[in-house]
Amino acid sequence: AIVDAYREDPGNPRYAFRHLLxxxxxxSQRVKPVAASDIMWAEAMGKLEGMDxxxxxxxxxxLVQGFKDLSYRLKELSSHLGALQCQMADVQKRLSVPHRSPAPSPLPPHLV
Structure with missing residues (x-):
């Protein structure tokens, strides 16, 4: 049973490193993954229903199976995060206004 938990095989129902994230x-891509058990799927759909x-x-x-899938997911998320950070930097540059001294008041100093 322990050996089966570590044997990465798409048809292995005992593989321990299988999660739905x-x-x-x-x-158009929203389908139940073939290797996802009915129990895993029901739990994930319950969590989905509880979301905003x-x-x-x-x-x-x-479905994420094993460290290879998890590593791929991390690379994809890191790449997406990098793109978002570049967009954020561009927006910050466009929003930054050079610091200007306030315009002199037309009122005499004793009235300001």
Whole structure:
């Protein structure tokens, strides 16, 4: 049984490193993964139902099997984060206004 838990095989129902993680997914790609058990799927769908409607519209459970899939997911998320950070830096540059001294007041100093 322990050996089966570590044997990475798509048809191995005892493989221990199989999880459903939520990802932004296009509606046309939203299907139950073949290797996901009915129990895993029901739990994931229950979590999805408990989310805000904006999250339910974007997220879908995706099967991650083993460290290779997890590593791939990390690379994808890191790449996406890098792109978002570049966009944020561009927005910050556009929003930054050079510091200017306030315009002199037309009122005499004793009235300011």
């Amino acid at each position: 939520f990802s932004v997914t296009e509606p 409607s904006s999250d339910r519209e974007r997220l879908w459970p995706q």
